Each structure stands twice: as structure tokens, then as C-alpha cells.
Amino acid sequence: MMVRVLCLILMCLAPAWAVAQNGPLRIEITEGVIEPLPVAIPDLVPEGTGTGDWGQRIARVVAEDLTGTGLFREIPSSAFISQVSSFAAPVQYADWKAINAQALVAGAVSVNGNQINVKFRLYDVFSGAELGDGLQLAGTTDGWRRIAHKIADVVYSRITGETGYFDSRVVFVSETGPKDDRRKRLAIMDYDGANVQYLTGSEAIVLAPRFSSSGDRVLYTSYETGFPRIYVLDVGSVQRRVLESQQGTMSFAPRFAPNGQTVVYSLTQGANTDIWAMNIASGQSQRLTSTPAIETAPSFSPDGGQIVFESDRSGTQQLYVMPAGGGEARRISFGEGRYGTPVWSPRGDLIAFTKQSKGRFHIGVMRTDGSEERLLTASFLDEGPTWSPNGRVIMFARETQGAAGRSTLYSVDITGRNLRPVRTPEGGSDPSWGPLQR
Amino acid sequence: MNTGQVISGIGHAGLIGWMLFGGSFQSEPLPFEVTEVSVISSDAFEALLPGGPTPDTVTDVALPVEPEVIPDPVETPVPDESVEVETPEPTPAPEPETVPEPPAPEPEPEVADDAPVQPAPQDQAVVAPEVSPNPVPRPSERVAPEPVAPPAPEAAPDEVQQDAVTESETGESQVEEQEATAPEEAATEIVTEAEEPSGAPTASLRPPARRPSPPVQTAEPESEAEAEPEPTQTAEPADTSEDVNDALREALGGAEQEIPQGPPLSAGEKDALRVAVSNCWNVGSLSSEALQTTVVVTVDMTQDGKPVVPTIRLASSSGGSQAAAQQAFEAARRAIIRCTRDGYDLPVEKYGQWKEIEMTFNPERMRIK
Numbered sequence: 001m002m003v004r005v006l007c008l009i010l011m012c013l014a015p016a017w018a019v020a021q022n023g024p025l026r027i028e029i030t031e032g033v034i035e036p037l038p039v040a041i042p043d044l045v046p047e048g049t050g051t052g053d054w055g056q057r058i059a060r061v062v063a064e065d066l067t068g069t070g071l072f073r074e075i076p077s078s079a080f081i082s083q084v085s086s087f088a089a090p091v092q093y094a095d096w097k098a099i100n101a102q103a104l105v106a107g108a109v110s111v112n113g114n115q116i117n118v119k120f121r122l123y124d125v126f127s128g129a130e131l132g133d134g135l136q137l138a139g140t141t142d143g144w145r146r147i148a149h150k151i152a153d154v155v156y157s158r159i160t161g162e163t164g165y166f167d168s169r170v171v172f173v174s175e176t177g178p179k180d181d182r183r184k185r186l187a188i189m190d191y192d193g194a195n196v197q198y199l200t201g202s203e204a205i206v207l208a209p210r211f212s213s214s215g216d217r218v219l220y221t222s223y224e225t226g227f228p229r230i231y232v233l234d235v236g237s238v239q240r241r242v243l244e245s246q247q248g249t250m251s252f253a254p255r256f257a258p259n260g261q262t263v264v265y266s267l268t269q270g271a272n273t274d275i276w277a278m279n280i281a282s283g284q285s286q287r288l289t290s291t292p293a294i295e296t297a298p299s300f301s302p303d304g305g306q307i308v309f310e311s312d313r314s315g316t317q318q319l320y321v322m323p324a325g326g327g328e329a330r331r332i333s334f335g336e337g338r339y340g341t342p343v344w345s346p347r348g349d350l351i352a353f354t355k356q357s358k359g360r361f362h363i364g365v366m367r368t369d370g371s372e373e374r375l376l377t378a379s380f381l382d383e384g385p386t387w388s389p390n391g392r393v394i395m396f397a398r399e400t401q402g403a404a405g406r407s408t409l410y411s412v413d414i415t416g417r418n419l420r421p422v423r424t425p426e427g428g429s430d431p432s433w434g435p436l437q438r
Numbered sequence: 439m440n441t442g443q444v445i446s447g448i449g450h451a452g453l454i455g456w457m458l459f460g461g462s463f464q465s466e467p468l469p470f471e472v473t474e475v476s477v478i479s480s481d482a483f484e485a486l487l488p489g490g491p492t493p494d495t496v497t498d499v500a501l502p503v504e505p506e507v508i509p510d511p512v513e514t515p516v517p518d519e520s521v522e523v524e525t526p527e528p529t530p531a532p533e534p535e536t537v538p539e540p541p542a543p544e545p546e547p548e549v550a551d552d553a554p555v556q557p558a559p560q561d562q563a564v565v566a567p568e569v570s571p572n573p574v575p576r577p578s579e580r581v582a583p584e585p586v587a588p589p590a591p592e593a594a595p596d597e598v599q600q601d602a603v604t605e606s607e608t609g610e611s612q613v614e615e616q617e618a619t620a621p622e623e624a625a626t627e628i629v630t631e632a633e634e635p636s637g638a639p640t641a642s643l644r645p646p647a648r649r650p651s652p653p654v655q656t657a658e659p660e661s662e663a664e665a666e667p668e669p670t671q672t673a674e675p676a677d678t679s680e681d682v683n684d685a686l687r688e689a690l691g692g693a694e695q696e697i698p699q700g701p702p703l704s705a706g707e708k709d710a711l712r713v714a715v716s717n718c719w720n721v722g723s724l725s726s727e728a729l730q731t732t733v734v735v736t737v738d739m740t741q742d743g744k745p746v747v748p749t750i751r752l753a754s755s756s757g758g759s760q761a762a763a764q765q766a767f768e769a770a771r772r773a774i775i776r777c778t779r780d781g782y783d784l785p786v787e788k789y790g791q792w793k794e795i796e797m798t799f800n801p802e803r804m805r806i807k
Contacts (some may be wrong), residue, residue, distance in 0.1 A: 024736060024794035025703060028711050030803050032719035032773070096518040100773055126775040128747070131768075161725035161765035324473065348724075392726070 037159065039066060039100035040125075041076075042084050044118065045108040054141075055109045058118060058148045064106060065152035065166040068192065069393075070157075070418030075101050087119065096125045103131070105155055114141045122155055131158045138274035144294040145194060146437070163386040166191060169434045170395065171209045171218050171235075174198065175427035176409055184429075186220060188235065191388070191433070192422040193409075199238055206382075212256045219263060220253040226254040230265055231281065244283040253275075253296045257324070258304040264288070266296035275309055277324075286359070288326035299351075300324065301344045301368070308332070308342040308351055308368075319353060321368065332370030341384055344368075347391035350414065354383045354396075363396045363416055364378070376416040380405075386433045395422065397429040543554040700788030710783055715797060718777035719767060721804045731758030732800045735770045741789050743781030745774050753796065770799040 041063045044055030064073040081095035087108035096104050107120030113125040119136040123129070127262065135154060137147045146167055153164030174187040174196070186206050191425035199218070200206055209220040214261070220234045228250045233240040238356045243263065254265040257277075267276045273294045278285040289295045293313035300307055301324075308321045322329035333339040337357025344351055348368070355362040355375065361382040366373040381399040388395070392414055399407040407429040409422040422428070703711075722727060738749040750771050755763035774797070784792050 024796040025708075026796045026798070027708055027715075028720055028798040028800055029712060029770075029773075030800045031714050031716045032801065033717060033720045033797075033805050035720055035723035037720060037723045102776070124772070126772050127768070159765075160723050161753040161762055163726045282623065 010381040035228040037102050038075050038100050039072045039103040040075045045087050046106045051109055051111045053116035062152045068226055075388050090125050092130045093125055101125050116141050118147050119153055163390045165390050167437050169430050172428045172431040207433050208430050210255045211432045212260050213258050219312050220250045230254045246381045255299055264298040297341050299343045302346055302348040310340045333427050345387050345391040352385035352394050384430050385430045386431050388433050395431045631800050697790045698787045698788035703791050714777055714779040714782055715773055719773035724769055727758050727762040729801045729805045731762045732756050733766045734798045735768055736796045739793050743784045744778050
């Protein structure tokens, strides 16, 4: 009875409350859409003489950078209602809005000799306002692609809120020839596969190049002497030197610490492989693990405080995390299959890895505690993940099956979307993504 | 404890009520049982035998009669103590509970069979007038006991309808009830409807239809450019917003009295708005941190369902940095603006309810998609 009475009272009062309600209508949006952002990138307006087709070339690179992320969709120029005839002219928002362009990149280019000068603005069409301030970039015509990449980085950053990764380079192992006679050499390229340059010859097998956090040096393993040994190569001068190693041992899988002064690597003595750390300047080394198991592929956390590595101490190949100075390690991978080649994200929130399960290879990511494992790819052979500077994209090597199988580089977003090959003139493997260039 | 008490209370109340007013409902069941027990056995049945051209039907009726009288009076007193005293008076019959045990179960199926079958009533037609002229008045019997007060409290939830019934006391009572209740509010106006067009609820607010002019043809770019920037020529970004502002001022300021409040938006109307905004809320280009940020955005609306762009502002944010909140806000702003070329589908008569909207964009579900 009491309940009924209360219900009656509430029912009587409900209308009064509804009428008495003031303030705005409140709704909550919890479902959205995930689709590329339509962006218009008209050719840069030529200013002065001698600009040639620079405006078009730069605009194309900017468009390819943005659309290559999978987050943007370029509106073809044939759909434009109005053109950007002058950098100083007011934007006809209505025209761009009519073709559903949500962002507009408008710029101008001028060339003087081998000097090129580019300025641009980014507009939020539907808001009818400029996103950020205009920017002007100057350089040589040889570096025009870098200018385009920087423009794309700014656009990407202003729209997504994340730093870009277009003006960055990747060092990798370039591969040519059949599987039974494959020739490998170190190479460096722009993130999109352009401007490939070779750092070593193909006379010796080279493996696992790794950029330093500043991008000025590269560590790699070479079999020049018949034994795997670690080298440090200066990217600018292409000078190299071998790291000190103990006689009769094999060292491989090196990786820089974030401070650039320490290198962690694997050292095999007899049948045992452990992880060691070495100070590059002094050559002093320190043993970080000491178990009879095989432990390799160390990778520092961005703060340099921890190291993730692979080990078969539990009987199968799994991932472990230990303090940077060594000590007790905790296992973080517990899924089915074997885990290897872990790489800590530059953001510090995820660890990428290679997983082998049920005869297939996967590139995946997981939280640093091993939770929320997500497999991003699956193929006959995927391996060697490396993070983009902003931690949003992973590049890896994919090898096809058969005697004519070829290893090529691919990239994929950490959501698993936008899997696409990296256009390199030859095959590639073991990529290492460097930082944004300055 | 409460359940037991409630059951006990209901039982006692039902019993007392039945004892007090049960008599008024005796008319229905009584005839069936009484006819079978007392009438058929003695006079009428014998009278029928000689002239019974239809032995089949008679035998059917006769069969149930035999078990009726003999076992029943003995058995009935046993099950129900309170009913025992009344059972000899045929009263227990009206309630199905008491009926099933005694003779009731047997006669009931027979009655049911008889009803659809035509021949039976023909044979019993002689019997029927003797005992039961009642079958006909069944439906009206429940109305007949009106004067008795008790029925009213039992039917308390339908008091309103009963009032109308009492007024008319005719078979059309139900129709009259609803007619009487619904038009009450409008009755005062309807009474004056013919000659007094100036009724309180002016329909003058409705004329400005919700969206009569969304698809403006591009035929006259210059003249219509101000109203809608889509066409061509002299696009003035500031002008468009000012025009919208003017429209809002006109709606808010100049016609404050005309703003229809209406009832709150229904769940369906809110959902329609939510879906409309959701379809344009593109989080694909948001950073991971922005996808962790919930933003609350407020916006003023024109009466034709379009947002006033300059009034879109970030009210609050949570879960991310200032930069992430700004990114999330810009995505939300694009969502609000992008899908409103023709205006949101909102009821004009409730404009007062949605002239200001506060939207919370929570990307929690969109993070791992």
C-alpha cells in the first residue's frame, strides 16, 4: 500500500517537475562515425616567375601524406567550385562547404634559384575560420619533399591533435635476389619509401638496424667477420665502428637506450644467450639477465626505466619486462603461441610484438602490463615491428610464401586499419623508424 | 510475515465481501444448478418422456442429472466450512472456487456443450422457462446492482468511467465517458469556436513552418545569397552568421511571446536529434588523447532547426588535456554544423524546449572501434 501511495504521489508530481525543468535540452552523443576527413588541397598558388610545377608537386606530396594515414580523404580538384587564385584572397567557405570539404589547405610557392619558399594556411571550412596561424617554410629545391612533409605534419597535427610523422626517415635492410642468394644491405629512406640511400654494401649480411632516439646514429649487426657483431654507424658521415665484445661470443639484437649513451643487446656465450647493457663511450658492459634460457630482443621504455624482451624461460617464447638495470622480470604475455621482437611505443602506452600462432604470424600490440592484446595483421610471415614517431603507426616486414617469396615493408595503424605497403624500389626487412627530423 | 498477512487479509476481505454482497450475484449460477437438481428430476422430466420424440438429446441431459443430487449434498459440506451452511441454499454456485468440487463441475461442461448445440435448447425449451429466464439478463445483471454502494469501491480505478455510467444509465455509457473527459479542456473554446476565432491557443505560431526553405535553388544567387550562403557569388562568411544571428534574435528577442514552449521533447524526438548529430560526428581523425576526452558543447538553435554557429562553445571537458579538449570540441562543432544544412528535425511547436541545446560528446565507445 505504501508503495502504491508513493507511486501515486510521484506520478502526480512528475508533470510538475517536467514543467518546472529549466535550462537547455541535454543530450549525450556516444556513437559517432569513423571515416576519413574530407580535405581539399588545391595546388599551391605560384608567386613570381620560375615556380614551374612546384606548387602542384608539393600539393601532391601533402595530399599523399594525409590520405596515406587513412584519416583523410582528398577531394579531387575536379569537384572544386572555386579555386584559390591568391594566397591573400578570402576563402569562399560556401563553395568548399558545398563539396563537403571540412578542411582546406591553401598555400603559395615562390622559387628563387634553388631556393624555394612555401607558405600555407589551414582552414576549418564548416567553422568558417582558420585553424592555427599561417606558416612559411624555406629551403632548397632539393629538399622540397621535406617541405611538403612538414606542411602535412602541421595539418595532421592541427586536425588530429597528435604530432605528425611524415618528415621522418626509416632505416631498413634492403633485399635483392632470390631467397637462396639474397643480398642485404642497409638503406635509409623517407618514411614513404622515397629517397632511398644505401649505407652499406651487400658483401656481408646485415641485420636489425636500429635508429638512435635522435636519429643521428644507427646500430646494426653484421656478419663481416663470420660472427655477428654490433656496429654503430653515423648517419651523417656514414662512418662506423664496431662495439667492443668479448672474444668468442656473439652479440646481436642491439638497441639504443633513450639517452643514446647505452646500448642493450644479446650476447651468446656457449649455448646461453643473455641480455647485456654497454656504455658506448666507455665500453663497459653489464649483464642484465642470467638464466639458462634464451633472452633477446630488448627494447627500452621511453623513459629508460624498463626493458621489455623475449625469453623462453617458461618453456615457450614469451615477453617479459624488467628494470633497466636488470633484476626480476615479470611475464606480460600469456596468450596462445609464441611472442617475440617486442618494441616499446614512443608514447609508452603500448608494446608491439610479433606473434606466431597456428602457423601464422601476426603483428600485435598490448598494454605494457600485457592486457588488451590486439593482433593487427596476419599472414604467412609478418615480423619486426617498429613504431612511428607519434606512436600511431607500425611498420613491419611481410614475406610472401614460396621460393619466389619476397620481403617487403608494410605499415598499419594501431587500430588495425589502413594496412598498406611501403613503396620501396627493392625488397626490405627489419625496418626501424627514426624520429621526426628537425 | 507481510505476505501472510496480505493473503489472510485478502482472503478475509473477500469472504466478508462475498458474505455481504454475494447474494446479489447469485442469480447467475443458481438457475443452472437448481434446475438440474430440483426441476428435472421430478415433474418436468416425466412430462417430457411420453412426448419425447428426441430420445437422444434427452438422454444426454438425463445422464448428468443422476449423479448430481445424490453425491453432492453429502460432499459439499466437507471442503468448505464457511460455505457449507450456504451450500444447501445453492449460493456457493456463483463462485467458481466452490463450484468445481460439488455438482458444479459436471453441469458446467454440459451447459457449455448445450450452448453451441442448437437441438439441446429445443428440447429443454420447455424446461428453460420453468426455472431460468435469467440467462438473458446476464450482462445487465452486473449493472443492475448499481444501487448497491459496495461495487463502487471495488472498481475504484475506473471511477471516472463509472461516473459517466451513472449519469446515463444506458448501454452507451462507455462511449460517453471518453467523449466527456477528452474535450473538457477544449470544451470552453469549442463552445465558442464558431464565432470566436480568437481562442487562447492561437494557431498563429504555426505558420512559420519548420523548414520550408532548405533547398534553395541556385537560380538566384545574389538575392538568396544572404539567406543561404550555398549558392554562388559574394560569399561573406561573416554575413551568413549575422543572418543567422538575426534570425535567432528575431526568434528570441522580437518574438519572445511567440516562442512555443510545448511539452518536453519525447524520447523519440531526442533520439532523432542524437542520431542526426552522431552521423556527422567523425572521430576517425581524433588523436588517442582526444578520444579520451568528453566535451560538453552548448549551442543555440534557430526556430528552423539550424544551429547558430557563433554560439557553439565548449562548456566543459573531462578526461584529457586542454589541447585534446580543443580537438574534441572542434570535431563536435563540425558534427553540429555539418549535418544541419536543412536543419535538424525538431518540432517547431516545442521550440522553447530546444532553442538551447547542451550536447555531451562522449567518445568512450569509439576508442577501440
